[in-house]
Amino acid sequence: MSPLLSVPGFAISLDRAMKAIRTRAVGRAFCSTANLGAGFDVFGLALNRYSDTVNVRVTSGKKIRIIVRGPEGRNIPVEVGKNSAGPPAAELARKARLKKGLEIIVEKRVPHGLGLGSSGATAAACTMVVNALLDLGLSNDELVQIASLGEKAVAGTPHADNVAASLLGGFVIVYDWPLRTISLKPPHGLAVVVTTPQLPVQFQKTRKARKIIPEKIPVKNAVLNLGRASAMAAAFAKGDIRLIGTGMEDQIAEPYRKDLITGYDDVRRMGLEAGAAGISISGAGPSLVALVDGDNHEPRLVAQAMVRAFAQNSVRSTSFVARPAQGASMVKMV
């Protein structure tokens, strides 16, 4: 034991002093795809294509101020109650009994309105950064629950699938209340093809996409999702991409949401024919996500097939191939 640690009082003072000088922290979190078909509101997978960076500074005021910049920053609200960084930051400040203000600069690089968890990436990055800055030492499950408050601000319900993936990385199952998470390392070789039809981005898209789902569903449909989602979870744990794909069909949201996506059935069929293990709507859409065993199939062929299928339905689309991403990470803290 070092002499320093043998003088607890001094060590604590030093610790507090060190905390006091932490005034600025920067972190980033990747985008994600949620649901993956059967795992409606409970599965998330972080994708290494886009990330949001959040730069938080403790200020002398008492308010939280949000500034949004970056290539995808236009049309993103800056009000604390409407930006997904706001409610998590406010909750963390409350928990820390912070007497000061926070300035949050969001460098927005995740495009919004496409079904890639844009609001979730911001909420995840902000939650991670403010937790570190205020030295709250919260557990992963607590962080995910707090980050989900940001989704509530944007989508009307505190769904935690995207924020969990952006915070923890890889494949995540979110369940129960208070919220719990299980992280599984995605199989080596898993490639993720995201194909986005160029449909007009709707105002409050996620909120609307949630509203078209009926409040009640037949038990037999719930059972279909239950079995498929469980199969997918087991398959992720086993690292079997083909088996994961067998569960990527949803009876809760997709039957309603697919009507918003012209050509959905064709794109799904042609993507599967081109080698995808499974295809579903990414989050609330309109992007479609295909999981591909990259060791045995060429993801770009899947991407091309999906774009072609959209074209046959007179819809222009773009596609990219991503890999699972790591969780949110600190860039710096001063």
Added chain:
Amino acid sequence: MSPLLSVPGFAISLDRAMKAIRTRAVGRAFCSTANLGAGFDVFGLALNRYSDTVNVRVTSGKKIRIIVRGPEGRNIPVEVGKNSAGPPAAELARKARLKKGLEIIVEKRVPHGLGLGSSGATAAACTMVVNALLDLGLSNDELVQIASLGEKAVAGTPHADNVAASLLGGFVIVYDWPLRTISLKPPHGLAVVVTTPQLPVQFQKTRKARKIIPEKIPVKNAVLNLGRASAMAAAFAKGDIRLIGTGMEDQIAEPYRKDLITGYDDVRRMGLEAGAAGISISGAGPSLVALVDGDNHEPRLVAQAMVRAFAQNSVRSTSFVARPAQGASMVKMV
């Protein structure tokens, strides 16, 4: 390559001759617990406590005849359309274009009406035996689907969770249609406590227990089950008994079925306090099933706590400790 195999015609004749003399086969299958809470209609776990033995003989007639014997054989119907061995045997005979009859002797040792998959054990044993006898060579998934026809005869719906567990052994996820299965080896050390309240066994209990579940459920309840069942599947794959237990809560059937079980909430609470990882109704009840990490907790203490809790509610009960069982197996074929 042997000289015999180099003469295909002869080899086939011999093979046919060998098939022709197969006239009798005996096999057995263990009982099981279904649902395990969140996995309503999709999870099954075979238990090594009781098994049914089925002895099938090809007869000169054209009919299927069922005879039921054994310590649990009373009050079991012998009509082909009402005994769970009947419909699977009829379907397999049809597939094999059998021109003869079958005599099926069921040695019934799994008690019925307790929620231990009694009809499923008979259906599984019969399906396995007849498949072998008629040399149909069906896949596991096909066998499970055919065995589930036996459940339809008894319960009104072809639920496949019990038959899948009895056929394949261990922990099984059943999903999709046509049906698929995933088998996972249960964690070493998993002990299963089954506690049965001595309530009067109801006529057509499973059929009634299914009817009290509403046809539709709120999406938010489906999502709770989805997340928990997925967590359980991942936890079985990881071999983490404590984590399995976190998912053992059901929003589909238990809220309705538990009212049929006096003392349910107390028994569940006291069993958990005594060290169970999770507790739920076993299948359609009235037994309750507790999963226990036998390496770190004493299953008998859980059993005692559950029996005590029932007693405090003026309900007599019995309890046993089982382990996961292997799948259905042939005893002999002549």
